[in-house]
Amino acid sequence: MTIRAGLARLSRTRSMQRSDRMERWRRKTKLPLIVDAIGLHVTASGARRLLDAAGPAPDGVTERLVGEPAIRSRRLHYATGIEVILHDEIVVAVTLHARDATVELSAWIPGASPNATLEELVTAIGAPRGFAGFGQPYFTLGPVYATADFAGNRGWNEPGNLVGITVVATKPGLGCRPDDDDCIACAEVLVRDHGAVDVNATVRALGDAVSAGILVEDLHWVRLSDLVPLHASRLMPRVECQLRCTRCHRIVCFALVRDSGPRFEYCAMDEARRHPLEAIPAVELWGDEERIAADQEALHYVDHEPGAWFLVRRKDALFLDARYVVSSMVDASALVRLDAADVEAYRTDGRSYLCELARSIHDGSPHRETSPFYARNLFGGSDGKQWRDAVATAIVNHTWLAQHRQ
Ligand SMILES: [Zn+2]
Known part of the structure; x- marks a missing residue:
């Protein structure tokens, strides 16, 4: 509120x-x-x-x-x-x-x-x-x-x-x-020039705060680095990135609106989630050469089963992000690369195989070392955060949150 x-x-x-x-x-x-x-x-x-x-x-x-x-x-x-x-x-x-x-x-x-x-x-x-x-x-x-x-x-x-x-x-x-208006971490990230919002300087200030670990980008929204080119393409009525302040926990919501001025709000989690955002168009429609090249190496959405799993791919490799329950309080998910046998079974049985695999991951407690999925879980490895960020970016248009904000 x-x-x-x-x-x-x-x-x-x-x-x-x-x-x-x-x-x-x-x-x-x-x-x-x-x-x-x-x-x-x-x-x-x-x-x-x-x-x-x-x-x-x-x-x-x-x-x-x-x-x-x-x-x-x-x-x-x-x-x-x-x-x-x-x-x-x-x-x-x-x-x-x-x-x-x-x-x-x-x-x-x-x-x-x-x-x-x-x-x-x-x-x-x-x-x-x-x-x-x-x-x-x-x-x-x-x-x-x-x-x-x-x-x-x-x-x-x-x-x-x-x-x-x-x-x-x-x-x-x-x-x-x-009293968080004066939060020493996030109160100064909006840059004005002669009273008006300086969009590029604000994007730079937000990026610096992310690099310094003061703000954390929420990958369910537009990436900060994509904000200006997406807005310039005029393909979306409103592009918004959201970042959480690690000190005061407010969500910084920075939105560029087609045919209107920028908006910059500090919100609580619940109100930030209710902001509208249309599906983000394919990068070929708005990205520069470098951004399109980077996208070739990125993970891409293939399919999903609400509440259970996402299938993503990088070139020919397929990865299943399957949700599992640690306890009644804690949900987690494991990212498993489909091996040759999985890929063959997926070709033959389609989604039903993925549902079956996701079910074995769910029941197999992948957070325990004794689980057959423990070693396969890419989220559990040393570059787990990079994998998480890559999956979050790939599924941005398909999450529960995305369905609700459109
Ligand atoms: Zn703050």
Whole structure:
């Protein structure tokens, strides 16, 4: 959910909700002052009340443009340890910095100190608690959410690890956090020239970030190096590449749109997956000589059985990428080159042989050394990552995700 969509949901929820006055946070804490300000323009009375409580004036203000179309993100930092983030002057997040020596956490939440553990916060705040993903505790405060951030790996059981409490409109895990606007790893990858997006410079900046291991290209989308030539060919209405930030985990979505300007968004995983992308045309239709030559050496899609296997080829060699289950929680897949006997059986029996082979791989626990497929699994070898990337690129138009985004 984008931050904008989160704010729209907030105003709907607010109008529908009968407030539960029994919850402790409404009666005993100053959190309602923050909750009521989220989603308001900075000049609205509810926002003014919060800013007045935060301090006479911010002692630090930073701002940056985020994405394209651009949102102006402003951070107001108060000497009281409170930080307010505005998007185009709308209050989107408020943080109580517990480690800021000046913040009086107990003035906002009686019973909460910078040394509070998660259990102590649960008692002090008195609101329903949840977890986003594996390690993000949060509280539901009526129509909005407060994340409790702790240092260390799930450090919430030990005192002294509380970093801060941040109130946002979007349910944690479903959208990006406004405080990631300033992610030191990915906030600077969009390059502008006189206000407009410099597409080539942005592609270079993204490529540098990939080389440095800061961003990881998602091969279910257009390859970064193919973005500009595909767009220039005008064969697709919209070409998009997606890259995941290894630090803040946001997905950078950079799209070039036919007959319109470029778009650059930071998304959570779920919203990034819902972006549209048509099938990518054959490289001969848009690639230069070098790119077409490289494609000769690449793996190519041949056939697949949804949820079970993909057949790909490189020149005359055939490879089966077969899915198998390690446990109820873990799925994996093995890439096996068809040997002479497999190829013969495939010629004779067609797909049904591939289904049979995929079934033996699935049942044969290829992750175990005792499996007959262990040594044949190319994903398990030293160049496993290159094989994975090559298969992902070959099947880009045929994955479950591809069916859903077209
Ligand atoms: Zn980041």
